[in-house]
Amino acid sequence: MAPRATDQPWQDLDLVMRAAAYAADAHRGDLRKGTTIPYLSHLWSVAALVLEHGGDDEQVAAALLHDVAEDHGGTARLADVAKEFGPEVARLVEALSDxxxxxxxxEEKAPWQERKSTYLQHLADVDERVALISACDKLHNARSVEADLREVGPAVWERFRVQEPEQHLWYYRSLVEALRPKVPAALGEMLQRTVAAIEELAQRD
Known part of the structure; x- marks a missing residue:
């Protein structure tokens, strides 16, 4: 017998839809780097990947909210997330923020290299709930980079604050190494394949 909808761990649609509305308000006007694509497209894509790979309602909500504190408000925003969505969603969002x-x-963020190195060290200690969302986030980012490399070539790197391709390749390789042991096999393989495709395209250019 197929499980009833209420047996599904991700069926708290109220939590998910409230998170979606909160993210839409927080990221109002935000665009993907160097494009006219609303930033919400990334958040929904990450949430969909989390859902596809077994995430529960709190993980899906955190996927939608994973950049709100990092991009808009820092610790004060994180406190508001805890108030609105509970301690577990806030814990996930904090763990996903660099x-x-x-x-x-x-206020200014630390330099890119410092933030990414610290985040990679942090990934060594995160649990599988955090790792799943992080891998989905990085997979969607990597897929976007791959698609843009195919469409516009090396000009894609000009969209980023750090424009050296090798720096991004180092980061993505390190993410695969850190995340693959902690996530479902299919997800880890997709991330690795996408990063390999980026490497091939970058070398070609």
């Missing part, structure tokens, strides 16, 4: 300074208030 910076919690308030850029909206003019």
């Amino acid at each position: 910076s919690l300074v308030d850029t909206d208030a003019g």
Whole structure:
């Protein structure tokens, strides 16, 4: 017998839809780097991947909210997420953030290399719930880079603050190494294949 909808761990649709509305408000006007694509497209794509790979309602909500504190409000925003969505969603969002300074208030993030190195060290200690969302986030980012490399070539790197391809390749290779042992096999394989495709395209250019 097929399970009833209420038996599914991701069926708290109210939590998910509230998270979607909150993210839409927080990221209002935000676009994907160097494009006219609303940033919400990334958040929904990550949430869909989390759902496809077995995430529960709190993980899906955190996927939708994974950049709100990092991009808009830092620790104050994180406290609001905890109030609105509970401690577990806030814990996941915090673990997915590589910076919690308030850029909206003019605070500056640490340099890219420092933030990414610290985040990679942090991934060694995260649990599988965090790793699943992080892998889905990085997979969607990597797929976007791959698609843009095929469409516009090396000009894609000009969209980023750090424009050296080798820096991005180092980061993606390191993410595969850190995340693959902690996530479902199919997800880890997709991330590895996508990063390999980026490497091939970058070398071709």
